[in-house]
Amino acid sequence: MKTNEFAELKGKVALITGGAGVLGGGMASILTHYGVIAGIMDLTIEGAEAAVDAIKKNGGEAFAVKANVLNKEELQAARDFIIEKYGRLDILINAAGGNMPGATIGPDQAIYDMQLPHLQKVLDLNIIGTILPSQVFSEVFAKQKSGIVINISSASAQRPLSRVVGYSASKAAIDNFTKWLAVELAGKYGDGIRVNAIAPGFFIGEQNRALLLNPDGSLTQRGEKIIDHTPMGRFGVPEDLDGALLFLCSNMSNFVTGTVLNIDGGFAATSI
Numbered sequence: 001m002k003t004n005e006f007a008e009l010k011g012k013v014a015l016i017t018g019g020a021g022v023l024g025g026g027m028a029s030i031l032t033h034y035g036v037i038a039g040i041m042d043l044t045i046e047g048a049e050a051a052v053d054a055i056k057k058n059g060g061e062a063f064a065v066k067a068n069v070l071n072k073e074e075l076q077a078a079r080d081f082i083i084e085k086y087g088r089l090d091i092l093i094n095a096a097g098g099n100m101p102g103a104t105i106g107p108d109q110a111i112y113d114m115q116l117p118h119l120q121k122v123l124d125l126n127i128i129g130t131i132l133p134s135q136v137f138s139e140v141f142a143k144q145k146s147g148i149v150i151n152i153s154s155a156s157a158q159r160p161l162s163r164v165v166g167y168s169a170s171k172a173a174i175d176n177f178t179k180w181l182a183v184e185l186a187g188k189y190g191d192g193i194r195v196n197a198i199a200p201g202f203f204i205g206e207q208n209r210a211l212l213l214n215p216d217g218s219l220t221q222r223g224e225k226i227i228d229h230t231p232m233g234r235f236g237v238p239e240d241l242d243g244a245l246l247f248l249c250s251n252m253s254n255f256v257t258g259t260v261l262n263i264d265g266g267f268a269a270t271s272i
């Protein structure tokens, strides 16, 4: 039996891609509460720095890095910066991702209206934007023979959501990649490197706000459908991910790799 479970997180170094976003920022926040040093990586340094400032105001330790998850050179530069500054990296959270308006098929459209360039962008962001950082940063884990990768899947991976084909397909690919990478790294570098995914249900973020809520805060038709399908009857809030994240980042989950954990108020458990 382990006691004081999360004390070992203190001083560990985490990198959160898309860390300036709603869920990435929330995950960075809870980790820093337990003494993890959080690297906030995002597309702009201003966005990353704003998230760092919020963490510092709450007494946490964090630093900002600008990198596009689709740019290998920028990711490598970020890796070199972290190793030079801290000498190690312990946790990678691949939170950059999401859907894009152009890749959503409108309510009165069909698959034939789908624009390939938009579809391609969403596929790239979610799956390549998870594979590439995993490749670049897990090289550190391979040398250390320790490290944690957390990928961010979605409720749309297991049963595709209507209208967002690229998003659903790329999140399904993340589930598959999570298992693949878990096997690859455990097979070659032993039991110190673990790879798991979290599959959030529906949380209000910048990308989906207009799809789920009207300007006056009431539910859109799609928002209503989602809440009707969620046994707990509400959207998630970033703190709902805290327990799963701490579990997967700590030695409480030492024998857990290749899993996808649903955090969705029961969304995936019901068909009506």
Ligand code: NAD
Pocket (backbone or CB within 6 Å): 017, 018, 019, 020, 021, 022, 023, 024, 041, 042, 043, 047, 067, 068, 069, 070, 094, 095, 096, 097, 098, 099, 125, 129, 152, 153, 154, 155, 199, 200, 201, 202, 203, 204, 205, 206, 207, 208
């Ligand atoms: P968000 O838009 O608030 O955050 C995403 C962040 O990623 C933003 O800060 C954005 O600037 C950054 N980003 C986008 N492209 C990038 C790139 N190429 N390189 C680096 N950073 C980039 O979205 P969120 O709701 O916090 O979502 C975070 C993750 O959780 C995404 O993978 C999303 O698909 C997933 N997710 C969200 C929900 C939800 O309901 N909000 C549900 C399931 C899964």
